[in-house]
Amino acid sequence: MKKLIMCASVGLIALSAFAAGNFVHDSESVAYLNPGAAVSSGNLVDLGDRYGVALADIASNATGTVQIKGVWSFARADTNAIAAGAAVFYNSATTVDGIATADEYVGQCTEAAAVCDALTNSAGDTIKYVKIDLNVPQRQCIVGTDVLAPGGDLTGKINSIAVATVTDGAALGTTSVQPADVWGAPTATPSPALLENTVAIQAKTAAAGDLSEFRLIRVWTSETSMGAASTNNIETLVLSTGTAVDTVTAHADYRYVTATDGSAVATITGTAVGTNYVMVSDGSSVSATAITFVE
Numbered sequence: 001m002k003k004l005i006m007c008a009s010v011g012l013i014a015l016s017a018f019a020a021g022n023f024v025h026d027s028e029s030v031a032y033l034n035p036g037a038a039v040s041s042g043n044l045v046d047l048g049d050r051y052g053v054a055l056a057d058i059a060s061n062a063t064g065t066v067q068i069k070g071v072w073s074f075a076r077a078d079t080n081a082i083a084a085g086a087a088v089f090y091n092s093a094t095t096v097d098g099i100a101t102a103d104e105y106v107g108q109c110t111e112a113a114a115v116c117d118a119l120t121n122s123a124g125d126t127i128k129y130v131k132i133d134l135n136v137p138q139r140q141c142i143v144g145t146d147v148l149a150p151g152g153d154l155t156g157k158i159n160s161i162a163v164a165t166v167t168d169g170a171a172l173g174t175t176s177v178q179p180a181d182v183w184g185a186p187t188a189t190p191s192p193a194l195l196e197n198t199v200a201i202q203a204k205t206a207a208a209g210d211l212s213e214f215r216l217i218r219v220w221t222s223e224t225s226m227g228a229a230s231t232n233n234i235e236t237l238v239l240s241t242g243t244a245v246d247t248v249t250a251h252a253d254y255r256y257v258t259a260t261d262g263s264a265v266a267t268i269t270g271t272a273v274g275t276n277y278v279m280v281s282d283g284s285s286v287s288a289t290a291i292t293f294v295e
Contacts, residue, residue: 027068027069028067028068028069028070029052029055029065029066029067029068029069030047030052030065030066030068031063031064031065031066032045032047032052032054032058032063032064032065032066033061033062033063034058034059034060034061034062034063034064035060035061036060037060038057038058038059038060039054039057039058039064039093040054040057040093041054041055041056041057042054042094043093043094044074044090044092044093044094044096044106045058045066045093046090047066047068050068050135051068051090051106051107051134051135052066052067052068052134053066053067053068053070053072053134054066055067067134068134068135069134069135070133070134071110071131071132071133071134072107072131072132072134073129073130073131073132074094074095074096074106074129074130074132075094075095075096075119075126075128075129076095076096076097076113076116076119076128076129076130077091077092077095077096077097078097078099078119079115079116079117079118079119079128080097080098080115081098081112081113081114081115082097082098082109082112082113082130083109083112084109084110084111084112085108085109086098086108086109087100087105087107087108087109087138088105088106088107088108088109088130088132089101089104089105089106090104090105090106096130096132105138106132106134106135107132107133107134107135107136108132108133108136108138109130109131109132109133110131110132110133111130111131113128113129113130116128182205182206183203183204183205183206183211183215183282183283183285184204184205184206184207184208184211184282184285185204185282185285185286185287186201186202186203186204186215186217186280186281186282186285186287187201187202187204187280187287187289188200188201188266188278188280188287188289189202189289190278190289190290190291190292193292193293193294194293194294195269195270195273195293195294195295196267196268196269196270197267197268197269197270197291197292197293198265198266198267198268199265199266199267199268199278199289199291200263200265201217201219201258201263201264201265201266201280202262202263203215203217203258203262203263203282204262204282210261210262211262211282212260212261212262213260213261213262214257214258214259214260214262215257215258215262215282216245216255216256216257216282217255217256217257217258217264217280217281217282218248218253218254218255218256218279218280218281219237219239219253219254219256219264219266219278219279219280220248220249220252220253220254220278220279221234221237221251221252221253221268221276221277221278221279222276222277222279223276223277224277225277225288225290226277226279226286226288227277227279229248229249229252229253230252231249231250231251231252232276233270233271233272233274233276233293234251234252234268234269234270234271234276235251235269235270235271236251236267236268236269237251237252237254237266237267237268237269238266238267238268239254239256239264239265239266239267240264240265240267241258241259241263241264241265242256242257242258242259242263242264243256243257244256244257245257266278268291270291270293272293273293273294273295274292274293275290275291275292275293276290276291276293277289277290277291278291
């Protein structure tokens with residue numbers, strides 16, 4: 001009776017472990033409908049996104065079981081060495097090799113296979129095999145369709161990729177972002193010292209060339225270089241040649257869109273003799289320029 005109760009308990013536990021009614025089976029194997037020629041037991045089967053191994057013969061247009069996990073032994077297609085951990089690729093239904101081929105990865109070598117002189121003996125029997133962990137995730141670095149083997153040299157593998165150099169003082173490659181492509185600090189050039197000062201503003205690149213495109217800038221006046229916006233000693237600040245966006249502080253702080261060539265004009269009128277500053281920001285870059293008012 002105790003044995004009967006124990007068996008019943010184990011059965012209930014087993015049922016509760018698989019309470020989900022939509023469980024089909026584990027992922028070690030899959031059913032395969034063979035659309036082509038007959039497949040022999042032990043052959044590699046192309047499943048589209050991976051390979052499997054037929055567990056029994058599968059006739060044409062018949063369904064059979066294909067294993068997609070586990071360690072398997074396959075005949076080598078060439079005499080080249082295959083290192084432990086190296087990627088192994090499909091060569092035929094019964095042979096594999098270490099030649100990287102797009103979409104033909106089979107698995108990972110589990111035991112190193114040394115260079116050999118022959119793959120068969122004098123009787124013609126295959127004697128050289130390689131063990132593969134089937135469909136284990138591939139250790140690789142892919143650039144385009146190239147596959148970098150474990151420990152391989154990346155030199156020459158980078159194709160059509162823009163790589164920026166980071167060594168201090170090193171020049172950027174022609175495909176990298178260039179200083180001329182990045183905004184820099186805008187310039188503000190005041191007119192000869194007068195109570196009414198005309199300041200020519202120009203957006204600049206990081207290479208100090210003119211940035212000839214529409215730019216959203218901010219222009220403000222202050223009593224100090226890089227100071228807060230202020231109208232002290234400023235009667236008027238008027239921007240022209242572009243488009244006004246909004247006024248932060250009348251006659252002291254404006255957001256403005258430049259002309260198409262990245263330029264704008266700020267006309268600043270002082271109330272008395274003295275020195276003020278005009279700041280211009282473009283993105284995260286800010287410049288400060290002294291303007292002197294004289295009568």
